[in-house]
Amino acid sequence: MKQKKFLLPESEIPSQWYNIQAEMPNKPLPFLNPATREPMKASDLYPIFCEECAKQELNQTDTWIDIPEEVREQYSAYRVTPLVRAYGLEKALDTPAHIYFKNESVSPAGSHKLNSAIAQAYYAKQQGVTNLTTETGAGQWGGALSYATKMFGIDCAVYMVKVSYEGKPYRRSIMQTFGANVTPSPSMSTRAGKDILTVDPLYQGSLGTAISEAIELATTTPNCKYALGSVLNHVSLHQTVIGLEAEKQMALTGEDPDIIIACFGGGSNFCGISFPFMRHKIAGKTNTRFIAAEPAACPKLTRGKFEYDFGDEAGYTPLLPMYTLGHSFKPSSIHAGGLRYHGAGVILSQLMKDGYMEAVDIDQVESFDAGVLFARSEGIIPAPESCHAIAATVREALKCKVAGESKTILFNLSGHGFVDMASYDSYFSGDMQPYHISDEELAKFIKSADALNNLA
Ligand SMILES: *Cc1c(COP(=O)(O)O)cnc(C)c1O
Numbered sequence: 001m002k003q004k005k006f007l008l009p010e011s012e013i014p015s016q017w018y019n020i021q022a023e024m025p026n027k028p029l030p031f032l033n034p035a036t037r038e039p040m041k042a043s044d045l046y047p048i049f050c051e052e053c054a055k056q057e058l059n060q061t062d063t064w065i066d067i068p069e070e071v072r073e074q075y076s077a078y079r080v081t082p083l084v085r086a087y088g089l090e091k092a093l094d095t096p097a098h099i100y101f102k103n104e105s106v107s108p109a110g111s112h113k114l115n116s117a118i119a120q121a122y123y124a125k126q127q128g129v130t131n132l133t134t135e136t137g138a139g140q141w142g143g144a145l146s147y148a149t150k151m152f153g154i155d156c157a158v159y160m161v162k163v164s165y166e167g168k169p170y171r172r173s174i175m176q177t178f179g180a181n182v183t184p185s186p187s188m189s190t191r192a193g194k195d196i197l198t199v200d201p202l203y204q205g206s207l208g209t210a211i212s213e214a215i216e217l218a219t220t221t222p223n224c225k226y227a228l229g230s231v232l233n234h235v236s237l238h239q240t241v242i243g244l245e246a247e248k249q250m251a252l253t254g255e256d257p258d259i260i261i262a263c264f265g266g267g268s269n270f271c272g273i274s275f276p277f278m279r280h281k282i283a284g285k286t287n288t289r290f291i292a293a294e295p296a297a298c299p300k301l302t303r304g305k306f307e308y309d310f311g312d313e314a315g316y317t318p319l320l321p322m323y324t325l326g327h328s329f330k331p332s333s334i335h336a337g338g339l340r341y342h343g344a345g346v347i348l349s350q351l352m353k354d355g356y357m358e359a360v361d362i363d364q365v366e367s368f369d370a371g372v373l374f375a376r377s378e379g380i381i382p383a384p385e386s387c388h389a390i391a392a393t394v395r396e397a398l399k400c401k402v403a404g405e406s407k408t409i410l411f412n413l414s415g416h417g418f419v420d421m422a423s424y425d426s427y428f429s430g431d432m433q434p435y436h437i438s439d440e441e442l443a444k445f446i447k448s449a450d451a452l453n454n455l456a
Contacts (some may be wrong), residue, residue, distance in 0.1 A: 002087060003305035006249040008080040013072050016064040018240040019056075020275040021233065023282055026354055027060050028233075028346045029321035032308060034452075035093060039317050047219055048226045052123040056234035065237065067119075069415040074118045074151055078107045079241065083249035088377035090397070097400040098255060098408045099393060102246045102273060102381070109174075111383065111415030112269045113144035113229050116238035121148035121226045131224035133157040133217045135185065135210030137265075138164050138338045138385070139171025140415060141229030146178035157224075159185040159213045161340075162205035170419045185210035192216050192314040207341045208313030208327055215316045230266030230338075231311060231345050239272025242412060247276050250410065257288060257410035259396055263388040264301065264359065265338045267345035273412040278356060290357035292348075293392035295367070296436045297334045300325050300344050301352060301359035303442060309343060309449035319452060328448035332435055334364050335423035336384040342445075360392050363434035367391045368427040371417070375435065383415035384423050 005118060021027065030039035045054035056065060067075075086099040104112035124132055132149055135158070136142030142158040157178050165172060165184035175182050185205045188194035192212035196203055203209075211228070216224035228235060250257060260277055262270035270292050280286040291294040294301055300323045309324040311317035322343050329342035344352070351357055364384070371387030372378065373394070393411045400407050417424065426432050 001384060004085050004087060006083040006252045006371050008245065008248060010076045010080065012245070012248060013075050013079050014067060014244040014386050015072065016066055017237045018276050018279065019059060019063055019237055019246060020066055020279060021060045022063040023279055024347070024350065025282065026096040026350055028350045028358045029365055031318040031320055034310070034315065034319050048215060050120065050123040050127050050129060050225050052126070053120060053234045057232060068122060071119050071122050074148070075241065078114070080245050081233050082105050083246055085253070085305040086378055089374055092373055092377040093394060093397050093401065095397040095401045096404065096406040097397040098406060099397060100250070100253065100257070100408070100410045101413045102242055102410070103412055103413050104242060104269065104378065106384070109140070109144040109147050110418065111140045111144065112239060112242060112272060112412070113141045114148065115241055115272065116229060116235045116268065117141070117144035117148035118151070119238045121145070121152045121154055124154055124225055124227070129154065129223055129225045131155045131157065132219060132227045133214045133224055134227045134229065135159045135161070135207060135214045135341055136229070137161050137207045139168050139175065139419070140338055140383070142147065142180065142182065143171060144228055144229065145179070146175040146180035149180070150178045156180040157217060159187065159210040161185055161207060161210050168419060174419070185213050187213060189213070190216045192438055195314070206313065206330060208329070211312035212314035212316055215312065228273060230268045231341065231343060233345065233347055235268045236271035236275070236345055236347060237270045240275050242269065242272035243276035244275060244448045246273060246410065254410045256286070258291045258407040259291060259409045261389050261392045261396070261409065261411040262416060263339060263385045264294040264344070265385060266341050266343065267292070267348045269412050271348055273410070274357065278351070281356060291358060291392055292359040293388040294359055294361050295334055295339045295388060296361040296363040298325065298331045298340050299343070299361040299437070300342065302361045304344070305446055306349060307354055307449055307453045309452060311343060323352060324449050325442060326445035329445040332437070334435060335420070335426065336364065336367070336388065338385040339388065360395070362388050362391045363436060364431055365434040368424070368432065370394045371429070380412060380413070381417040381450065383417045384420050386414045389414065406444045421434040
């Protein structure tokens with residue numbers, strides 16, 4: 001029998017996270033205070049984030065950061081996650097490529113998001129914080145944080161993007177099952193929400209808006225901090241457990257990945273699987289290709305601009321140097337809710353600019369085509385977000401077929417799609433559109449970022 005799964009014992013759960021900032025040839029540009037344009041220090045972030053997370057956010061010196069024992073203990077509920085050789089998918093594509101995937105869908109929350117949720121809930125507890133607040137798009141991050149806060153005995157309040165609150169009721173039930181308080185965003189409970197609803201009472205919400213609401217609650221409530229599930233440097237840091245494990249598991253297969261692929265929302269699962277491998281590329285030892293697969297409806301890496309922008313719609317966050325579509329960006333209601341964010345992570349934006357990685361954009365019909373093929377050949381129903389990574393993998397595997405060469409491709413299966421079957425229904429009904437956004441539409445939104453860079 002061919003070996004399909006590459007497993008490691010719990011004792012191989014990483015004991016340190018990998019901080020790529022310390023080894024980047026060009027460090028990320030500083031976060032700027034929007035009022036003064038001065039670079040920000042970690043302590044400037046303390047009103048919003050837990051102190052340890054704020055320190056990790058701006059840490060450009062320590063290559064390795066210890067994972068607290070309590071966090072490793074929580075990781076052991078589902079880590080080390082399996083690395084799997086996708087023989088079924090290879091056969092379905094009739095490709096000479098060797099395809100592997102790291103299966104993060106096995107976490108209790110159903111996605112990779114728990115890797116950072118556990119760490120952030122732990123640091124909150126350590127600091128004596130009693131409440132965490134956050135936003136969630138598709139509900140994956142909210143579900144993960146609800147679980148993690150429950151494990152550490154902290155209260156959790158979640159602003160859920162309205163289109164998902166209504167369209168994905170079971171994600172809301174999951175959060176409520178883990179004891180979280182869930183509010184649809186925009187809501188009338190914050191100034192940011194009220195302002196937006198006044199202009200557009202029917203607005204279906206976006207991550208940018210929900211972030212504004214959650215930050216406002218955190219800064220106006222005693223003993224309450226804000227937690228973010230993507231985009232930020234400390235989130236990507238926590239996600240490096242994915243790549244660190246995958247590196248050891250790839251060694252068991254006797255192969256080195258030529259191409260590493262992950263879907264891309266704010267970058268955390270992409271950074272998580274890529275950075276431990278990218279360090280060897282930075283050191284000049286390998287020439288691995290790294291491909292971020294983003295939705296054609298929200299193409300910040302392929303069609304956005306590298307400049308300073310806010311991380312949220314209302315402008316409560318620092319100014320971040322990143323690829324962005326403009327903080328006023330209003331994405332269309334595609335099914336991969338977790339990929340509808342206007343900006344990319346700061347570290348990864350710099351690495352993209354410096355040519356260490358590439359990006360492709362994929363429309364939702366192509367992504368579901370690939371997701372269904374994967375389900376039928378591997379027996380796992382992928383999250384709509386993860387379908388983008390599978391579609392990019394399929395493209396590369398078919399190129400191998402045409403060229404008659406065998407490459408080793410590793411992709412991250414960021415989550416399962418059990419709570420997303422309504423999206424699959426829409427795909428099977430034939431109503432789903434291969435949505436692309438026009439240049440004119442994009443140009444309209446990017447102005448909101450240009451204005452901050454004095455380019456408008
Ligand atoms: C949130 C989410 C994503 C996108 O977030 P990243 O930070 O870009 O990883 C991708 N897949 C799943 C399953 C998610 O829940």
